[in-house]
Amino acid sequence: MSGTIITGIIVLAVMLIGWVWIFGARAKARLAAKYPAPGKLVDVGDHRLHINCQGQGGPTVVMESGNGNFSLNWGRVPREVAKFAHVCTYDRAGLGWSDRSSRPRTAHNLVEDLCRLLERSGVEPPYVLVGHSLGGMLMRLYAHEHPDQVVGMVLVDSSHEEQMLRTPEAIQRLGRRTEKLMNGIFRLMQWLIASGTLALVPRLFPRQMLIMATEEDQAAFRGVVSADTKNLATMQEEIAVASDHFTAVRAAHITSLGDIPLIVLSHGKTQLMPGVSAEVNRKVEQIWQQIHIELAAQSSRGKRIVAEQSGHYIQFDQPELVVDAIREVVKAVHAA
Numbered sequence: 001m002s003g004t005i006i007t008g009i010i011v012l013a014v015m016l017i018g019w020v021w022i023f024g025a026r027a028k029a030r031l032a033a034k035y036p037a038p039g040k041l042v043d044v045g046d047h048r049l050h051i052n053c054q055g056q057g058g059p060t061v062v063m064e065s066g067n068g069n070f071s072l073n074w075g076r077v078p079r080e081v082a083k084f085a086h087v088c089t090y091d092r093a094g095l096g097w098s099d100r101s102s103r104p105r106t107a108h109n110l111v112e113d114l115c116r117l118l119e120r121s122g123v124e125p126p127y128v129l130v131g132h133s134l135g136g137m138l139m140r141l142y143a144h145e146h147p148d149q150v151v152g153m154v155l156v157d158s159s160h161e162e163q164m165l166r167t168p169e170a171i172q173r174l175g176r177r178t179e180k181l182m183n184g185i186f187r188l189m190q191w192l193i194a195s196g197t198l199a200l201v202p203r204l205f206p207r208q209m210l211i212m213a214t215e216e217d218q219a220a221f222r223g224v225v226s227a228d229t230k231n232l233a234t235m236q237e238e239i240a241v242a243s244d245h246f247t248a249v250r251a252a253h254i255t256s257l258g259d260i261p262l263i264v265l266s267h268g269k270t271q272l273m274p275g276v277s278a279e280v281n282r283k284v285e286q287i288w289q290q291i292h293i294e295l296a297a298q299s300s301r302g303k304r305i306v307a308e309q310s311g312h313y314i315q316f317d318q319p320e321l322v323v324d325a326i327r328e329v330v331k332a333v334h335a336a
Contacts, residue, residue: 023196023200024195024196024197024199024200025196026196027196027199027200028193028196028199028226028227028228029227030199031199031223031224031226031227032227032228034223035220035223035224035227036097037050037052037096037097038052038071039051039052039053039071039089039090039097040052040121041097041098041099042117042120042121043120044113044116044117044120045101045103045116046101046102046103047093047098047099047100047101047102048098048099049090049091049092049093049098049099049113049117050071050090050091050096050097050098051088051089051090051117051118051121051123052071052078052088052089052090053086053087053088053121053123054078054079054082054086054087055081055082055083055084055085055086055087056085056086057084057085057086058085058086058126059085059086059125059126059127059128059151059152059330059333060085060086060087060088060123060124060125060126060127060128061081061085061086061087061088061127061128061130061326061330062087062088062090062114062118062123062127062128062129062130062139063077063078063087063088063089063090063130063131063132063135064090064114064129064130064131064132064135064136064138064139065089065091065092065095065132065133065135066132066133066134066135066159067133067134067159067238067239067242068095068234068235068238068239069095069132069133069135070091070092070095070096070097070098070224070231071089071090071091071096072096072212072217072220072221072224073132073211073212073221073313073315074089074132074315075212075213075214075217075315075316075319076213076214076319077315077319077322077323077326080319080320080323081323081326081327084327084330085128085326085327085330088118088121088123090114090117092110092113092234093105093110093113093234094230094231094233094234094237095231095234095235096224096231097224099230100230100233100234101113105237105238105241106241106244106245106248107137107138107141107244107245107248107249108141108145108248110138111138111141111142111145114138114142115142115145115146125146125148125149125150126149126150126151126333127149127150127151128150128151128152128153128154128326128329128330128333129142129143129150129152129153129154130153130154130155130156130322130326131153131154131155131156131158132156132157132158132313132314132315133156133157133158133159133312134159134238134242134245135156135158136155136156136157136158136159136295137158137159137160137161137245137246137249138245139153139155140153140155140158140249140254140257140295140298141248141249141252141254143257143260144252144254145252147258150260151260151261151333151336152260152261152262152329152330152332152333153257153260153261153262153263153299153329154262154263154264154265154322154325154326154329155262155263155264155265155292155295156265156314156315156322157265157266157267157292157307157310157312157313157314158264158292158295159246160291160292160294160295161246161247161249161250161254162246162250162291163246163287163288163291164243164246166287166291167284167287168280168283168284170276170277170280171273171276171280171284174273174274174275174276179239179240182236182239183236183239185206186232186233186235186236189206189232190229190232190233192204193225193226193227193228193229193232194229198226199226199227202222202226205222205225205226209221209225210222211313211316212316213316213317213319254298255298256298256299257298257299257302258299258300259299259300259301260299260301261299261301261328261329261332261333261336262295262296262298262299262301262302262303262329263296263302263303263304263305263325263328263329264292264295264296264302264303264304264305265304265305265306265307265314265321265322265325266288266289266292266304266305266306266307267288267306267307267310267311267312267314268306268307268308268309268310269308269309269310269311269317270285271284271285271288271311271312289306292304301332305321305325307321
């Protein structure tokens with residue numbers, strides 16, 4: 001191959017890359033304009049957090065998303081709750097429409113962020129806290145640190161600070177391998193987002209991440225994530241520090257939530273882990289259900305409900321159960 005041909009190929013490649021970045025930047029800007037923040041951005045120190053409140057009446061229902069998730073991952077639940085209560089969803093720093101933060105991503109800092117956000121947004125206590133997965137553990141830490149503000153709680157297939165200590169080694173090894181694989185995928189996706197490729201070619205977005213129940217919510221999630229690399233960077237960071245969150249909450253020794261109305265929702269569909277035996281999968285399910293029994297026992301008014309038709313995202317599989325649980329806790333607070 002002659003030098004002229006090689007030079008021509010290099011020039012064409014540079015032009016193609018330049019074209020992708022120029023038109024990709026425009027595509028990202030269009031996505032950002034198409035999916036603006038539905039709520040407002042509030043300064044909580046060195047960054048701003050997005051909060052979206054709707055509905056009326058007290059106590060205010062405050063919703064916390066799972067690991068790597070943000071407010072869109074609640075689906076239609078907030079809209080339904082707004083029919084009978086004042087409800088607020090928000091995005092942790094770096095997720096959704098919230099800014100990145102320079103502070104370490106510790107469980108205590110995340111709880112402090114939420115406390116500042118509610119205060120500076122004028123959302124006054126008392127609160128009914130609702131948390132999914134990691135969000136459930138963070139909400140228990142919030143209640144532990146601010147017991148005077150919390151009058152009720154709903155935990156949606158919540159994480160528990162001891163779950164990894166009880167998990168079989170085979171699952172822990174699988175988790176470490178999965179984290180390495182996800183890091184590679186996230187690095188590739190961040191380049192595709194930075195270049196604007198995902199904004200230009202939406203079908204390249206991994207379908208495994210589009211877990212929302214409706215196409216409308218899936219499109220919004222894809223649009224928000226594809227418009228800015230911060231979401232993927234933060235998701236990767238949340239996976240990396242998950243074990244630190246478990247350690248921090250264990251150190252808090254949260255053994256009781258007093259006598260607040262508490263409902264713990266547990267998935268009913270077995271979550272099969274690939275590459276491990278049926279016996280190990282059964283053991284993991286037994287552990288998960290047992291820690292939810294223990295969580296329900298942390299309040300003298302606690303109870304547990306199994307969502308028989310749901311996987312981990314009960315808010316997508318059986319949203320009415322989540323709405324009904326929140327309604328029941330709100331009514332119990334009013335009756336007290």
